[in-house]
Amino acid sequence: xxxxxxxxxxxxxxxxxxxxxxxxxxxxxxxxxxxxxxxxxxxxxxxxxxxxxxxxxxxxxxxxxxxxxxxxxxxxxxxxxxxxxxxxxxxxxxxxxxxxxxxxxxxxxxxxxxxxxxxxxxxxxxxxxxxxxxxxxxxxxxxxxxxxxxxxxxxxxxxxxxxxxxxxxxxxxxxxxxxxxxxxxxxxxxxxxxxxxxxxxxxxxxxxxxxxxxxxxxxxxxxxxxxxxxxxxxxxxxxxxxxxxxxxxxxxxxxxxxxxxxxxxxxxxxxxxxxxxxxxxxxxxxxxxxxxxxxxxxxxxxxxxxxxxxxxxxxxxxxxxxxxxxxxxxxxxxxxxxxxxxxxxxxxxxxxxxxxxxxxxxxxxxxxxxxxxxxxxxxxxxxxxxxxxxxxxxxxxxxxxxxxxxxxxxxxxxxxxxxxxxxxxxxxxxxxxxxxxxxxxxxxxxxxxxxxxxxxxxxxxxxxxxxxxxxxxxxxxxxxxxxxxxxxxxxxxxxxxxxxxxxxxxxxxxxxxxxxxxxxxxxxxxxxxxxxxxxxxxxxxxxxxxxxxxxxxxxxxxxxxxxxxxxxxxxxxxxxxxxxxxxxxxxxxxxxxxxxxxxxxxxxxxxxxxxxxxxxxxxxxxxxxxxxxxxxxxxxxxxxxxxxxxxxxxxxxxxxxxxxxxxxxxxxxxxxxxxxxxxxxxxxxxxxxxxxxxxxxxxxxxxxxxxxxxxxxxxxxxxxxxxxxxxxxxxxxxxxxx
Numbered sequence: 208x209x210x211x212x213x214x215x216x217x218x219x220x221x222x223x224x225x226x227x228x229x230x231x232x233x234x235x236x237x238x239x240x241x242x243x244x245x246x247x248x249x250x251x252x253x254x255x256x257x258x259x260x261x262x263x264x265x266x267x268x269x270x271x272x273x274x275x276x277x278x279x280x281x282x283x284x285x286x287x288x289x290x291x292x293x294x295x296x297x298x299x300x301x302x303x304x305x306x307x308x309x310x311x312x313x314x315x316x317x318x319x320x321x322x323x324x325x326x327x328x329x330x331x332x333x334x335x336x337x338x339x340x341x342x343x344x345x346x347x348x349x350x351x352x353x354x355x356x357x358x359x360x361x362x363x364x365x366x367x368x369x370x371x372x373x374x375x376x377x378x379x380x381x382x383x384x385x386x387x388x389x390x391x392x393x394x395x396x397x398x399x400x401x402x403x404x405x406x407x408x409x410x411x412x413x414x415x416x417x418x419x420x421x422x423x424x425x426x427x428x429x430x431x432x433x434x435x436x437x438x439x440x441x442x443x444x445x446x447x448x449x450x451x452x453x454x455x456x457x458x459x460x461x462x463x464x465x466x467x468x469x470x471x472x473x474x475x476x477x478x479x480x481x482x483x484x485x486x487x488x489x490x491x492x493x494x495x496x497x498x499x500x501x502x503x504x505x506x507x508x509x510x511x512x513x514x515x516x517x518x519x520x521x522x523x524x525x526x527x528x529x530x531x532x533x534x535x536x537x538x539x540x541x542x543x544x545x546x547x548x549x550x551x552x553x554x555x556x557x558x559x560x561x562x563x564x565x566x567x568x569x570x571x572x573x574x575x576x577x578x579x580x581x582x583x584x585x586x587x588x589x590x591x592x593x594x595x596x597x598x599x600x601x602x603x604x605x606x607x608x609x610x611x612x613x614x615x616x617x618x619x620x621x622x623x624x625x626x627x628x629x630x631x632x633x634x635x636x637x638x639x640x641x642x643x644x645x646x647x648x649x650x651x652x653x654x655x656x657x658x659x660x661x662x663x664x665x666x667x668x669x670x671x672x673x674x675x676x677x678x679x680x681x682x683x684x685x686x687x688x689x690x691x692x693x694x695x696x697x698x699x700x701x702x703x704x705x706x707x708x709x710x711x712x713x714x715x716x717x718x719x720x721x722x723x724x725x726x727x728x729x730x731x732x733x734x735x736x737x738x739x740x741x742x743x744x745x746x747x748x749x750x751x752x753x754x755x756x757x758x759x760x761x762x763x764x765x766x767x768x769x770x771x772x773x774x775x776x777x778x779x780x781x782x783x784x785x786x787x788x789x790x791x792x793x794x795x796x797x798x799x800x801x802x803x804x805x806x807x808x809x810x811x812x813x814x815x816x817x818x819x820x821x822x823x824x825x826x827x828x829x830x831x832x833x834x835x836x837x838x839x840x841x842x843x844x845x846x847x848x849x850x851x852x853x854x855x856x857x858x859x860x861x862x863x864x865x866x867x868x869x870x871x872x873x874x875x876x877x878x879x880x881x882x883x884x885x886x887x888x889x890x891x892x893x894x895x896x897x898x899x900x901x902x903x904x905x906x907x908x909x910x911x912x913x914x915x916x917x918x919x920x921x922x923x924x925x926x927x928x929x930x931x932x933x934x935x936x937x938x939x940x941x942x943x944x945x
Contacts, residue, residue, distance in 0.1 A: 212266050212353075213274055217401055228400040230266060231359070234259050240392035247489075247571045248602050249369035250385060253314075256363055257389040260303045261319050263360070264295035267351040296320050297347040300340070305349060306360045313840045316340065318386040322393060326386055326559040326844035341839070370601055376593050377601070379833040379842050380556075384602070387567035391539050394565065408532045412543050415488070418512050419480040425511045426473070438764035441643050442470035445634065449474040452633040453481035458488075460599050460625055463609040463633045464807060466644040467758020468739075471578075472504055475609050476511070478633060479574040482605055489572045492545045494552045496582040497734055498704055504578070505546045518542040520551060540566040549582065550853045556594055557829060557851040559844040571602045579734045580608040580616075581751045584853055585785055585818065586826035592616060592624050593830065599629075607633070611758060612751035613807070615814035622818060641807045646761040647743075647770040649753070649804045651797050658776040665690035667773075668744055672723040676744040677756045679781045679790075681729055683746070685929065688727040698728035702930030705891040706866050711736060732759065739763055741770050746777040749789030750796065750813040754805050785821070792817045827851065860901040861893045862910055862918045864925045868892070873919055881914055894920075894931045903933070 212230035219225050238258030245254025264270060273293040300320035304312030320340055321327050331339040337346070349357075372378040399406040413421075426446070433439050445465055452461070463478070465471045479491040493508075495501045501519060508517045520537040536542040552575075555563045575598070577583070583591055598604040608616065608630070618624040634640055661683075668676045669692055678684050681699045688697045696714055698707060711732075717724045718739065730748070732738065733755035739762035745753050753774060761770030774797075781790040792813060797804060818824065825831075827850035832843040865873055869892030876885050896904075901918075904910045910918045924932050 212356075213271060214262060214265060215397060215400055216274065228397070230262065231356075233396060233400075234262055234359075237261065237389070237392045237396045240395060241388045244388035244392060244568045245385060247568070248381075248384060250366075250381070250388075252364065252366035253369075253385055254388045254392070256303070256307070256311075256360075256366060257315055257318050257385055258392050259363065260299055260315060260360060261322050261389055261393055262295065262299060263302050263352055263356050264298035264349075266353050266356045267295075267298065269293055269351065270295050294347075296323055297343040298349050298352060301344050301347045302349045302352055302357065302360070304344065306357065307365060310840070311365060314382055314385070316344065317382055317842070317844070318389050320344075321386065321559070321561070321844075322390050323561065325561050326383065326564070326848075328843045328845045329839060329841035330843065332846065338845075341841075374593055374597060375830050375834040376590065377597055378835050378840075379844070379847075380594060380597050381601070382842070383556075383564055383844075384567055384571070387564045390561050391565045391568060394539075405531065405535060409535055409541060413513070413516055415480060415483045415491075415543055418516060418543055419484050421512050422476065422480055426477070436764065438468065438644070438646075441640070442474070445469050445471075445640070446474045446477055448634050449478040450481050451635075452631075453478045454485045456482075456631060458482075458486055458599070458603055458605045460596070460606045460630045461608065461633050462613055462630050463607055464613050464637045464640075465609075465611060465634060466641055466805075466807075467611045467755060468646070468762040468764075469611070469640070469644055471609055471611075472507055473511070475576050475578075475607060476508065478607065479576060483574050486603075486605075487572075488574060488603065488605070490540070490543050490545060490569065490574075492540070492547065492552070492570065492573050492575045493578060494547060494549055494575060495578045496549045497731060498548065500578065500734055500736065501546055501548060502708060503737060508544055508546065512544060516542070517544045517546060520545060520547040538562075538565060540569040549577075553583075553587070553591055554848075554851060554853060557590065557833075557848055559848040570598065570604060572604070574605045574607065576607045576609055578609050579755075580610045581612045581614045581814070582734060583614070585821050585824060587824075587829065587851060587853070588818070588821075589623055589825040590829040590833075590851070596625055596629070612754045612810045613814075614751075615811045615818065619815070622815075622824075637807055641805075644764070645769070645803070645805075646764045646766075647757050647772045647805070649757065649772045649774065651774050651804070652747070652776050655776070655794065655798060658778050660778050661687050661690055664744070664775060664777070667775075668725065668727075671725070671742045673718070673725075673740055674742045674744065675726045675728065675732070675738065675740040675756075675759055677728050677730060677732060677752075678746045678777060679730060679748050679752075679786060680779065683777060683779050684727055684729050688929065691725060691727060694723065694725070696724070696726040696728075697929050698726060698732055699930065700729065700731060701894060701896075701933065703864050703866050703869065703892045703894050705869070706930055707731070709867075711738070714738060730755075732756075737762075741766055742773070743770070744773045744775060746781075747774055747790055747794060748781060749786070749817070750793045750804065750809060752789070753793065754810075757805055785817075788820050789817055792820065854895075859895045859897055860918070861895050862901070862904070862920050862931075863889050863893050864920045864931060865922045866892055866925060866927075870922070873913075876917075876919075877913055881917060896931070896933070900933055 213227045214230040214233035215228035217225050238255045241254035241258035242251045245251050270293045297320055300316035303315040303319055317326055320343055327338055327340045329340050331342060463471060463475055483491060505517055505519045518533050518536045558564055595606050599606055616624045617627050617630055665687060668674055678687060681701055684699045696710060698710055714724060714726055730752055733752060738759045740760055743756050743760040745756040757772045760772050781787045829847050829851050832847035835842045863873060872885060872888050909921050909924045912918050926932055
């Protein structure tokens with residue numbers, strides 16, 4: 208027993224040593240878990256080999272001595288040479304190549320070498336980093352790994368490739384999926400030994416059949432108690448179309464083309480549940496661009512399906528909103544319904560980090576709803592669309608592109624999108640639906656050459672008692688807000704998440720009364736925020752933004768006359784880049800005198816034209832970095848992941864603001880120091896600002912660094928109505944928010 212190889216050791220509560228986690232048992236158990244995960248995409252034997260190989264480097268005398276000495280498990284153990292962490296993953300990776308050959312072994316070696324530190328690059332970076340896989344394999348040896356371990360691997364049959372890798376990203380995505388299976392299996396088997404309580408909490412969710420039954424019961428009651436207005440009758444038709452399409456279509460790529468206010472949230476859930484049950488899929492993943500919509504939609508899903516069945520995974524959810532079970536499920540998305548952000552979902556698909564990749568295998572056999580899909584960042588559009596198509600083609604994922612402004616994602620001249628004809632429409636008669644849900648009249652500027660000034664705009668907006676005005680940048684929002692009557696609401700990303708949520712709740716509550724409600728907002732109000740005004744002013748912007756703003760006008764269709772959407776030309780141009788190009792494209796289209804700017808057929812023209820103006824739909828060459836060469840199967844996983852950053856951390860900083868409970872949380876932080884719980888709570892009380900503004904606040908001593916890289920704003924610099932006070936704002940567009 209003493210000479211058996213050990214993988215992990217732990218102490219009991221009484222400080223005595225527990226029974227060790229034996230290495231061979233850990234390898235075999237991890238292999239079986241990984242094989243079960245990988246079986247879902249025809250890679251069972253690959254998962255088994257990866258699990259069986261991942262910790263073989265722990266079998267050396269040097270590593271066994273290190274483990275026993277470091278832990279104190281064996282006081283007689285000692286390490287020859289310099290003390291420090293012993294690398295076990297590199298010898299494990301090299302052994303896989305020696306036994307299984309260059310092709311199979313190289314694929315496995317990426318996963319094995321990175322199972323703690325993340326998928327490596329093959330080539331070193333410009334600084335000559337020794338973490339590159341080629342260096343790690345060259346600098347490792349396997350001579351001290353016992354023959355018993357080597358023979359265990361040699362007895363395994365060589366696996367076959369599960370499918371052809373025709374597209375540039377197909378191999379790298381598959382390797383990342385294998386990596387996900389191996390690292391999650393490793394973590395789960397280790398957790399079962401190290402933390403039995405947490406391990407026992409995993410799983411135990413209801414099946415999707417039961418959730419569909421809950422949904423049906425909820426909808427029956429809702430329909431009984433809902434007034435039979437014209438809009439609600441149309442919503443019922445949309446719901447039925449979703450149910451029918453779910454069961455009559457095989458898995459694949461779908462578009463849910465429904466005008467704003469058409470009830471997409473519940474109808475898309477109906478499609479997802481019916482489709483998942485029909486095709487024996489495992490889960491539903493909602494991908495949403497803004498946290499304000501996530502919170503709103505997740506509340507609906509919890510009400511329908513039960514709070515314990517829905518997992519929110521984004522940085523704005525606080526620790527006290529997690530219980531242990533939901534926190535564990537957010538680590539690997541092992542739950543029936545996941546609600547997450549575009550940033551979390553897409554960055555994970557291209558990540559090299561173990562913590563982010565761990566959940567990828569649970570995207571397999573799922574329904575992925577891309578809500579407000581028009582907001583997918585264009586500088587990453589080519590790698591994103593190729594990856595989504597691969598998920599559909601090889602991993603049994605049904606993708607639903609859900610938006611009122613369908614982007615032009617199918618391939619055409621000079622655009623590598625989804626294969627032509629591969630996107631199936633869920634709604635039976637889209638033109639009729641858009642005509643039936645036409646609830647507004649759009650008024651365009653009479654003179655395209657004459658911008659309005661803010662004073663005139665404020666005067667016009669103020670003539671209405673119930674009005675929403677949307678502008679394209681935070682500075683314009685602040686300037687216009689200052690000119691509005693007292694009591695006007697302000698919404699922008701310079702307000703922390705909790706502040707925005709509180710303000711939106713207050714607006715909704717006031718709209719239920721007879722009080723005056725005027726709101727000045729940036730475009731964060733457009734994507735799915737459930738507000739309803741008789742009049743909406745919109746600064747000239749992309750046609751999709753105008754349509755989304757129009758979705759906050761006469762949303763329920765209860766006005767005796769159609770709502771008014773008034774487009775104006777602001778004194779400030781739209782921020783440079785994609786927003787300005789979208790604005791220019793819209794202006795070009797509107798000048799032709801479109802009879803109905805919001806007609807669904809206009810959006811294909813708008814997006815096709817817009818995408819043709821973008822310099823690159825793969826700005827950071829992600830596809831090139833992830834396309835393997837033939838000679839070495841060289842893939843630059845880590846570099847590609849670093850370049851695929853929807854939020855550029857180098858251009859922004861986060862600061863904690865003293866808004867309401869944030870004041871108490873800041874005090875708690877100062878007393879206790881940073882820990883997972885308090886930092887989670889404070890996510891709701893942070894504001895992201897550009898580095899230039901951060902430097903300005905730092906220079907005037909408006910922020911204080913209370914712990915390394917944790918900055919807090921002074922109380923008098925945060926306003927209860929406007930949020931963070933800045934004298935000067937950059938011209939950059941709104942940031943995507945986690």
